[in-house]
Each structure stands twice: as structure tokens, then as C-alpha cells.
Amino acid sequence: MASTRRMELEHMSHYDRPDIPPRISHRHLSQGLAVITLVLVLTVTLQVNDFLGKRPGLPWLQLVAMIGSLLLMTPLLFSLTKRSSLSASPPFWFAAHVLASMAGFVFVSLHVAAGRLLSMPGILYVLLLFLIYQGIVARVFLSRQFSRQFGSREASFTLTTTTTRHELAGIIAAKTHLLKSLDPQADEALFSPNLKHAAAHPLLTLNYARLAARESRLVGARRRAGRALSLWRRLHILVALLFVFGIVVHVLTVIFFAGYVAGDDAIYWWHLATWGGHT
Ligand code: HEM
Known part of the structure; x- marks a missing residue:
């Protein structure tokens, strides 16, 4: 993914x-x-x-x-x-x-x-x-x-609108930013939050999960188009x-x-x- x-x-x-x-x-x-x-x-x-x-x-x-x-x-x-x-x-x-x-x-x-x-x-x-x-x-x-x-x-899936592209770029930037506090060693492209993160930073983890869900919705729509x-x-x-x-x-x-x-x-x-x- x-x-x-x-x-x-x-x-x-x-x-x-x-x-x-x-x-x-x-x-x-x-x-x-x-x-x-x-x-x-x-x-x-x-x-x-x-x-x-x-x-x-x-x-x-x-x-x-x-x-x-x-x-x-x-x-x-x-x-x-x-x-x-x-x-x-x-x-x-x-x-x-x-x-x-x-x-x-x-x-x-x-x-x-x-x-x-x-x-x-x-x-x-x-x-x-x-x-x-x-x-x-x-x-x-x-x-x-x-x-x-x-x-x-x-x-392939290069079809997209400029808005979608910007939106995706924004999401990735936000995820990278959150990750600095959530797990500084992790790579944004590979990271997925687990229970340990949820216990230590519940709010950050929730935000991160929300961003990841929105990202995969956007990617899915692009792929279908x-x-x-x-x-x-x-x-x-x-x-x-x-x-x-x-x-x-x-x-x-x-x-x-x-x-x-x-x-x-x-x-x-x-x-x-x-x-x-x-x-
Ligand atoms: C996109 C290209 C072409 C289309 C859509 C097309 C379409 C047709 C159609 C609808 C007929 C009438 C058939 C009938 O009334 O039974 C026809 C006849 C004919 N076409 Fe074409 N044609 C094309 C290109 C060519 C080319 C490049 C030649 C040159 C060699 C050619 C030579 C002929 C001849 C000699 C007939 C007369 C056949 C007859 O009277 O029974 N056609 N064509």
C-alpha cells in the first residue's frame, strides 16, 4: 500500500x-x-x-x-x-x-x-x-x-485533478509532521500505528489513522478513475x-x-x- x-x-x-x-x-x-x-x-x-x-x-x-x-x-x-x-x-x-x-x-x-x-x-x-x-x-x-x-x-492511474494531488501531498506532509512526535524513527511510507502508539499518544494516533484513511480513499478513487x-x-x-x-x-x-x-x-x-x- x-x-x-x-x-x-x-x-x-x-x-x-x-x-x-x-x-x-x-x-x-x-x-x-x-x-x-x-x-x-x-x-x-x-x-x-x-x-x-x-x-x-x-x-x-x-x-x-x-x-x-x-x-x-x-x-x-x-x-x-x-x-x-x-x-x-x-x-x-x-x-x-x-x-x-x-x-x-x-x-x-x-x-x-x-x-x-x-x-x-x-x-x-x-x-x-x-x-x-x-x-x-x-x-x-x-x-x-x-x-x-x-x-x-x-x-495507469495518473488521472487526477490538481486538487486531489494537492490534497494527497498535504496529507503526506501532515502525516510526516505527526510522525515526528509519534515515532521519530519510523518511515512515513511504511509506518502504521499500533497499540503501543495508541497508549502513549492517543490523540496523535487517532489523527494519524484518520489521515491514513483519507489518503487511501483518495488513492482508491484515483485508481478507479x-x-x-x-x-x-x-x-x-x-x-x-x-x-x-x-x-x-x-x-x-x-x-x-x-x-x-x-x-x-x-x-x-x-x-x-x-x-x-x-x-
Ligand atoms: C475508410 C475507408 C473506406 C470505407 C469506409 C469504404 C466503404 C465502402 C462502401 C460502403 C462501399 C459500398 C459497398 C457496396 O455498395 O456494396 C465501397 C465500395 C468500394 N470501395 Fe470502398 N471504402 C473505403 C476505402 C476504399 C479504398 C481505399 C478503396 C481503393 C481501392 C476502395 C474501393 C472501393 C471500390 C472499388 C468499391 C466498389 C465495389 C462495388 O461497386 O461493388 N474503398 N467502399
């Missing part, structure tokens, strides 16, 4: 790292949310009214899909640069990943608007929507600490991986298994092989 607390205190300094804070204001992200929703409504409207025809693989739409998909890969780059020391400026990559994802979404939406949403690749679009909305929700509606954590690699956060983050990463895998499968099937994708219809898009088609 004492050593866990020590570890947490060490983590707190990481938490203040100046390299992580994303430099995108809440206002901009709320505007982003509005744009994404507008694009989504437009996509569904165009699609339902069959405005672009049912030809998502037309050369220009295929090109649009490719550009969009490449732009959507920047989050992957962001994630890699964050994990390596390749980039001197993680905030730049954070901003780039948000902006590029949004642009990518607009491009891909155009491609999707020409196809059927209720299809296998349509699921990809749903995954993409989930990722974008989840990312924005983390940044706009949850605390700044949360999003900082969301954009950082530490999945940390767990929820790391679950949320893991879900984001899992869906992102599914999405990337889905794009790879989709692109490989339309390019190499064009015959299979087209079925009885003609292959009208750029492709390299017609595997899987009727002979």
Missing part, C-alpha cells in the same frame, strides 16, 4: 509533462463535431436518394477513397511517433491526426455516399464514426486531464485496429478479388486481378 502510493506520486510528475497537451481548443473541437455530424447527414441523404449513383468504385471516387484512407492513417503515425522519440513535437502530431482524420472522413464519406451503407464495407464506415465521435467526446466533454491521458501512453480511462482508451485502440484491418481487407478484395466483388455485374473499377469471379 505504501509502496503503491510512492509509485503514484512518482507518476504524478509524468502527468505534468509539457510535451503531451493537445493544442486544440474545445471550441474548435465542438465545431469539428458539428462538421462531422453535418457530413454524416449529407452522406446518408446523398446515399438514400441515390444522388451519386451506385458506383463507389468509379475512378474519381476510388481516388477519393484512397486519399481519404491515407489521411485516416495519420492517427497511426501519431501513435507511432508518440511511442518513439522520433518526433520532437507530439502536440503537432496530435493536431495533425485530428485534422487529417476529419479531412479523411470527408473524402471517405463521398466514396461511401455512392455505395450502400448496409454492406460489409459499410461496417468500416460505422467503425470510423465510432472512432471519431469517441475521440471527440474524450476531448470535449471529459476533463482536460482525461484527454491528456487519452493522448498519452501511460494507462484510472481504470475507467484505460478501458476507454483500450476500446479506442481495439476499434482502430479493427478499422485498419478492415480497410486492408476491403482494398485487397476490390483490387485482387474484383471478380468476386462484382459477382454477376461488370467490374467497372481499377483492379489488378479478377480472382474469385465466375469463369
